[in-house]
Amino acid sequence: TVDGTALWTDILETARIGGTPKGGVRRLTLTEEDRQVRAWFAAACTALGCTVTHDSMGNQFARRPGRDATLPPITMGSHLDTQPTGGKFDGIVGVLGGLAVLRALHASGFETRHPIELINWTNEEGARFAPAMLASGVFAGVFTEQEALDKTDRDGIRFGDALAAIGYRGEAPCGDHPVAAYFELHIEQGPILEAEGKTIGIVTGVQGMRWYELTLTGRDSHAGTTPMTMRADALLAAARIIEAVSAVALAHGPNAVGTVGLLENRPNSRNVVPGEVFFSIDLRHPDDAVVAAMEADLRARIEQIVTDAGIGLEMARVWDSPAVHFDPACIASVRAATDSFGYPARDIVSGAGHDAAYMARVAPTTMVFVPCAGGLSHNEAESAEPGDVAAGANVLLRAVLDADIR
Amino acid sequence: TVDGTALWTDILETARIGGTPKGGVRRLTLTEEDRQVRAWFAAACTALGCTVTHDSMGNQFARRPGRDATLPPITMGSHLDTQPTGGKFDGIVGVLGGLAVLRALHASGFETRHPIELINWTNEEGARFAPAMLASGVFAGVFTEQEALDKTDRDGIRFGDALAAIGYRGEAPCGDHPVAAYFELHIEQGPILEAEGKTIGIVTGVQGMRWYELTLTGRDSHAGTTPMTMRADALLAAARIIEAVSAVALAHGPNAVGTVGLLENRPNSRNVVPGEVFFSIDLRHPDDAVVAAMEADLRARIEQIVTDAGIGLEMARVWDSPAVHFDPACIASVRAATDSFGYPARDIVSGAGHDAAYMARVAPTTMVFVPCAGGLSHNEAESAEPGDVAAGANVLLRAVLDADIR
Ligand SMILES: NC(=O)NCCC(=O)O
Ligand SMILES: NC(=O)NCCC(=O)O
Numbered sequence: 001t002v003d004g005t006a007l008w009t010d011i012l013e014t015a016r017i018g019g020t021p022k023g024g025v026r027r028l029t030l031t032e033e034d035r036q037v038r039a040w041f042a043a044a045c046t047a048l049g050c051t052v053t054h055d056s057m058g059n060q061f062a063r064r065p066g067r068d069a070t071l072p073p074i075t076m077g078s079h080l081d082t083q084p085t086g087g088k089f090d091g092i093v094g095v096l097g098g099l100a101v102l103r104a105l106h107a108s109g110f111e112t113r114h115p116i117e118l119i120n121w122t123n124e125e126g127a128r129f130a131p132a133m134l135a136s137g138v139f140a141g142v143f144t145e146q147e148a149l150d151k152t153d154r155d156g157i158r159f160g161d162a163l164a165a166i167g168y169r170g171e172a173p174c175g176d177h178p179v180a181a182y183f184e185l186h187i188e189q190g191p192i193l194e195a196e197g198k199t200i201g202i203v204t205g206v207q208g209m210r211w212y213e214l215t216l217t218g219r220d221s222h223a224g225t226t227p228m229t230m231r232a233d234a235l236l237a238a239a240r241i242i243e244a245v246s247a248v249a250l251a252h253g254p255n256a257v258g259t260v261g262l263l264e265n266r267p268n269s270r271n272v273v274p275g276e277v278f279f280s281i282d283l284r285h286p287d288d289a290v291v292a293a294m295e296a297d298l299r300a301r302i303e304q305i306v307t308d309a310g311i312g313l314e315m316a317r318v319w320d321s322p323a324v325h326f327d328p329a330c331i332a333s334v335r336a337a338t339d340s341f342g343y344p345a346r347d348i349v350s351g352a353g354h355d356a357a358y359m360a361r362v363a364p365t366t367m368v369f370v371p372c373a374g375g376l377s378h379n380e381a382e383s384a385e386p387g388d389v390a391a392g393a394n395v396l397l398r399a400v401l402d403a404d405i406r
Numbered sequence: 407t408v409d410g411t412a413l414w415t416d417i418l419e420t421a422r423i424g425g426t427p428k429g430g431v432r433r434l435t436l437t438e439e440d441r442q443v444r445a446w447f448a449a450a451c452t453a454l455g456c457t458v459t460h461d462s463m464g465n466q467f468a469r470r471p472g473r474d475a476t477l478p479p480i481t482m483g484s485h486l487d488t489q490p491t492g493g494k495f496d497g498i499v500g501v502l503g504g505l506a507v508l509r510a511l512h513a514s515g516f517e518t519r520h521p522i523e524l525i526n527w528t529n530e531e532g533a534r535f536a537p538a539m540l541a542s543g544v545f546a547g548v549f550t551e552q553e554a555l556d557k558t559d560r561d562g563i564r565f566g567d568a569l570a571a572i573g574y575r576g577e578a579p580c581g582d583h584p585v586a587a588y589f590e591l592h593i594e595q596g597p598i599l600e601a602e603g604k605t606i607g608i609v610t611g612v613q614g615m616r617w618y619e620l621t622l623t624g625r626d627s628h629a630g631t632t633p634m635t636m637r638a639d640a641l642l643a644a645a646r647i648i649e650a651v652s653a654v655a656l657a658h659g660p661n662a663v664g665t666v667g668l669l670e671n672r673p674n675s676r677n678v679v680p681g682e683v684f685f686s687i688d689l690r691h692p693d694d695a696v697v698a699a700m701e702a703d704l705r706a707r708i709e710q711i712v713t714d715a716g717i718g719l720e721m722a723r724v725w726d727s728p729a730v731h732f733d734p735a736c737i738a739s740v741r742a743a744t745d746s747f748g749y750p751a752r753d754i755v756s757g758a759g760h761d762a763a764y765m766a767r768v769a770p771t772t773m774v775f776v777p778c779a780g781g782l783s784h785n786e787a788e789s790a791e792p793g794d795v796a797a798g799a800n801v802l803l804r805a806v807l808d809a810d811i812r
Contacts, residue, residue, distance in 0.1 A: 084673040085626055085681070127675040190631035209630060211676060220491055220785040223665035223688045224615060225596035225757035228655050230781070235666055236652055239645035246642055249634050259629035260641055261676045263669070267490040269533040270617060270667045270686040271758075272784040275491070280676040282629045351631035352677075375636070378678040379626040 002100035002397055003107075004390030010096045011389070014040060014080065015088040024380020025088055029081035029123040030058070030162035037080045038168060041120055044099055048106040050118070055176070056145060057135040058122040058168035064102055066115040066404075072178040074112070074403050075363070076101060076396060077119030077355060078186060083127045087382020089187045089372060089389075095120050097185040097393035104397055112404045114180050121355045122163070128153045130280075131211055131319035136355035139175040140362045154264070179363040181330055181403045184356040185396045186367055187384050191375025192348060199391050200338045201348035201369030205326050206357040207255075207286040210295060211319035213278070214241070214302075217312035220267060220275035235265055235274035237311040244301040245281055252294050256285045257351070286349050288323050324357045327364035330403065334368055337398035343391050352377070364403075368395050408506035408803055409513070410796030416502045417795070420446060420486065421494040430786020431494055435487035435529040436464070436568035443486045444574060447526055450505060454512040456524070461582070462551060463541040464528040464574035470508055472521040472810075478584040480518070480809050481769070482507060482802060483525030483761060484592060489533045493788020495593045495778060495795075501526050503591040503799035510803055518810045520586050527761045528569070534559045536686075537617055537725035542761035545581040546768045560670070585769040587736055587809045590762040591802045592773055593790050597781025598754060605797050606744045607754035607775030611732050612763040613661075613692040616701060617725035619684070620647070620708075623718035626673060626681030641671055641680035643717040650707040651687055658700050662691045663757070692755050694729050730763045733770035736809065740774055743804035749797050758783070770809075774801050 017037045018027030027033040038060060042052040045062030054060045063073060078094020098118040105116065121139075126132025129151045137143045149160030163169045188194075193201050218232035242260045249258030263279040283298070285291045299315070306313040338345045348369055350357075359365045370392035373383040423443045424433030433439040444466060448458040451468030460466045469479060484500020504524040511522065527545075532538025535557045543549045555566030569575045594600075599607050624638035648666045655664035669685040689704070691697045705721070712719040744751045754775055756763075765771045776798035779789040 083626075083675050083678055085678070125675075126677060130676060132677065188631070189628045191633075191636065207630070219782075220489075222595045222758055222783040223667055224613070224663065224690050224759065225594070225781065225783060226663070227597075227660065228652065228663060229660075230597065233652070233665075235669065236648055239648035242642055242645035243649070246634065246639070254633065254635075257630065257632070257634060259639075259677070259679055261629055261678045261680060262674050263641065263671045264674075265669045268668050268670075269489050269531075269784070270536060271532060271538065271665070271688055272489055272491070272667045273665055274667060275785070282677055284630050352628055353630065375627075375631065376625075377628040377631060378675070379681070 002104045002390060002393040004386060006103060007096055007100040007390060007393055008386045010099060011088055011092060014092060018082065020380055022380040025082045025086050026084055027082040028084060028128045029125065030166055034081055035166040041080065041095065045102065045118065048102050050102060053172060054168050054170040055172045055174045056170050057138050057148060057174040058163045058170065059135050059139065059174060060120040062118045064105060064116045066112045068113055071114045072180040073115040073117035074180050074400055075117040075119055075182045076400060077121060078184050079121045079124030079355065081123060081125050083125055083378045085380050087377060087379060089382055089384045090189065090377050091124055093187055093389055093392065094185045097396050100393040101397045101400060114404050116400065124355055129159050132353050133355050133358050135174065136358040140358040141175060142358055145174055182356060182359040182363045182365040183330065183396055183399055184354055184367045185392045186354060186369055187372040187377065188369040189352045189372060189377035193369060193371035194375060196346060197344060198346050199343040199370065199388055200345035200395055202331060202334050202338060202345055203326060203350055203367035203369055204331060204347050206324040206350040206353060207284050208288040208291040208323040209282065209284040209321045209353055210291055210317055212281040213316050213318050214281065215314040216277045216306065218275050221273045223271040223273055226273055231273050232310050233273050234277040234311055237305055237309040238263065238277040238279055240305045241302055244298060244305065248294050248298045248301065251297065252285065252290055256290060256294060258283050284351065286323055321353055321357060324360050326360055326366040329406065330364045330366035333399040333402040334366055334395060336402055337395045340398055341394055368392050408510045408796060408799040410792060412509060413502055413506040413796060413799055414792045416505060417494055417498060420498060420502065424488065426786055428786040431488045431492050432490055433488040434490060434534045435531065436572055440487055441572040447486065451508065451524065454508050456508060459578060460574055460576040461578045461580045462576050463544050463554060463580040464569045464576065465541050465545065465580060466526040468524040470511060470522045472518045474519055477520045478586040479521040479523035480586050480806055481523040481525055481588045482806060483527060484590050485527045485530030485761065487529060487531050489531055489784045491786050493783060493785060495788055495790045496595060496783050497530055499593055499795055499798065500591045503802050506799045507803045507806060520810050522806065530761055535565050538759050539761050539764050541580065542764040546764040547581060548764055548767065551580055588762060588765040588769045588771040589736065589802055589805055590760055590773045591798045592760060592775055593778040593783065594775040595758045595778060595783035599775060599777035600781065602752060603750060604752050605749040605776065605794055606751040606801055608737060608740050608744060608751055609732060609756055609773035609775055610737060610753050612730040612756040612760060613690050614694040614697040614729040615688065615690040615727045615759055616697055616723055618687040619722050619724050620687065621720040622683045622712065624681050627679045629677040629679055632679055637679050638716050639679050640683040640717055643711055643715040644669065644683040644685055646711045647708055650704060650711065654700050654704045654707065658691065658696055662696060662700060664689050690757065692729055727759055727763060730766050732766055732772040735812065736770045736772035739805040739808040740772055740801060742808055743801045746804055747800055774798050
């Protein structure tokens with residue numbers, strides 16, 4: 001088993017890098033805070049005898065040799081970047097849980113057959129550079145490296161430039177080595193495990209998700225002199241679309257969600273009728289056919305809204321991550337590991353995207369979930385129990401060892 | 407009469423300071439661009455033999471002596487600051503039209519009885535520091551100087567610090583001298599004069615206006631894992647309030663307007679259900695009783711929306727500028743001046759706030775409007791005809807001379 005105390009100490013220690021007054025973490029990808037936590041990660045893994053490298057997308061790999069150097073590694077991983085107002089656990093539990101596994105192997109001197117590799121993926125959150133899971137996407141061949149390097153944040157800074165600026169643009173091409181299996185430990189980020197009193201979620205897949213960017217074009221005009229009937233108010237049209245996104249999600253059953261998370265109003269002055277609004281839409285459902293139906297429904301409503309309001313519309317689908325079904329053998333390893341400890345568990349589909357969703361395209365993959373308080377995530381108050389996190393790392397350890405002898 | 411060509415040249419020349427690619431002007435108050443246009447203004451007035459000073463709020467005064475130094479000045483003025491995406495005329499026509507008047511007096515060597523003073527008011531737009539007409543408000547005793555100096559922009563920069571930084575925090579206390587009369591030339595910023603083929607609007611008053619600031623507090627949560635029914639989405643509640651503002655304006659007759667111009671969404675990340683939204687509301691009507699009724703109607707709707715959505719609300723009225731009725735004698739001077747030229751004209755109530763609205767509290771005051779294309783203002787495409795602008799300056803000149811001998 002892993003050292004749960006050391007794992008919890010690691011969580012609290014890294015939470016200081018970008019720690020917020022409200023007890024959360026603000027550690028956007030490729031910022032100074034990200035650089036600091038990467039250095040911490042490299043030092044911690046090196047201390048356990050691992051070789052630490054990073055590739056051309058800045059993904060960090062800590063490798064512990066196995067008996068047979070010709071075998072591809074069994075990998076674990078997640079991410080250390082956070083949302084602007086993120087918590088101490090999302091992603092972090094997966095990386096530091098993997099570190100706890102390496103520590104357990106190191107302490108016992110256990111020799112695995114495969115090399116064991118722990119990965120810290122760049123830009124999982126998609127908060128600074130859209131879309132999410134960008135660097136694992138490049139690793140898995142979903143995006144080309146060039147398109148990823150050319151992504152810009154909302155200030156127009158290129159991903160490639162930000163990566164170089166923190167010193168993590170490596171020489172090794174992203175995706176250069178095969179992987180025997182990939183396991184990712186994560187908090188559930190939803191309410192189900194806690195509500196049902198389960199310690200472990202055996203993750204069978206990830207729901208489908210699509211992101212859109214919209215620009216509405218009206219006409220800047222004076223708030224005091226422009227009669228209501230002569231306005232082309234882009235924010236009013238955006239308000240109606242925000243309501244429509246919610247209505248579409250509610251109309252497609254209890255598993256459908258729809259969100260407007262990002263919105264920029266222009267020129268954003270109190271006495272100017274807004275002439276332009278840029279915003280994002282996020283649609284999700286476990287069934288890809290329902291995601292497609294949601295999109296069709298929403299597009300029809302949006303057309304109606306902008307036509308009625310006399311507002312110009314540009315709308316692009318900027319991300320499409322179809323539903324993922326994880327590898328049965330990996331799932332079996334996680335189930336066997338969970339049963340060996342007797343942890344209360346259930347099967348679960350992930351509502352959030354994860355690097356595992358892309359790794360599943362190039363390697364046998366699955367995930368292990370542990371509960372988080374109230375299902376709250378992407379919030380500074382995100383919280384999880386030390387015992388649950390240690391249990392998740394224990395399952396990760398035994399699942400990896402199970403896959404190693406498979 | 408004034409030199410219309412010189413006036414138009416001045417308009418084009420100042421429009422280069424903060425000029426935008428789309429032909430508009432971005433010259434937010436107390437920025438480097440504002441400093442440059444102030445220097446231009448001081449130099450231009452000095453060249454006409456005027457003494458140029460500025461007071462503790464940064465208001466600039468260009469004074470041409472009269473025969474009787476004991477008399478208070480007859481004043482003209484407006485502002486040279488603009489909206490973030492503003493035009494070349496809003497405010498500017500009033501200052502440069504006043505400059506054209508000074509130039510005509512200088513060229514002819516005409517001696518007035520009163521000193522004549524041209525004023526460039528600080529922060530009329532209210533785009534950077536709310537509310538609008540802040541510095542004329544201090545001059546008129548509506549706000550204390552201290553509360554004005556302590557206002558902050560959306561980046562938290564203090565008005566007083568920004569004023570000192572551009573070198574315009576003068577020694578003379580704002581509002582230290584009495585004024586015999588105040589005349590302000592301005593584009594209408596609305597569609598009426600153009601639609602009716604009138605050159606001059608004889609402004610009888612300004613409508614009532616109120617500004618509000620709202621903060622909605624929901625709960626940041628994950629866009630993929632938080633069921634629609636478990637969300638506290640501050641942006642969705644804001645969307646409903648934006649719709650309600652429009653509905654309230656439409657419900658209170660054709661002269662009522664309501665606008666949400668400024669909105670900040672937090673944390674503003676694509677995959678986070680927004681936990682906090684800050685936004686402004688602007689309500690206006692020529693009749694103060696209707697403004698009050700609009701506020702009551704809107705407050706009731708907002709209460710309902712936030713209660714239904716389980717969202718926290720902070721709402722403050724941050725500005726209340728009641729309807730203004732201008733001075734009959736000044737209006738008579740403008741009417742006589744207009745008639746003397748035979749310009750087609752009509753009486754009009756201003757939909758926009760102006761420094762004249764506050765000056766009316768401490769001096770006999772009125773305004774002169776000229777048409778602008780399509781009634782469009784607070785827009786980079788704002789436009790006016792050289793002939794109309796010159797006509798307005800001619801009326802300003804004769805109205806000032808009429809008041810001088812009254
Ligand atoms: N795990 C996680 O929060 N990933 C971010 C990608 C998404 O699901 O929006
Ligand atoms: N004239 C003008 O646009 N003033 C700004 C104040 C307002 O009316 O909102």
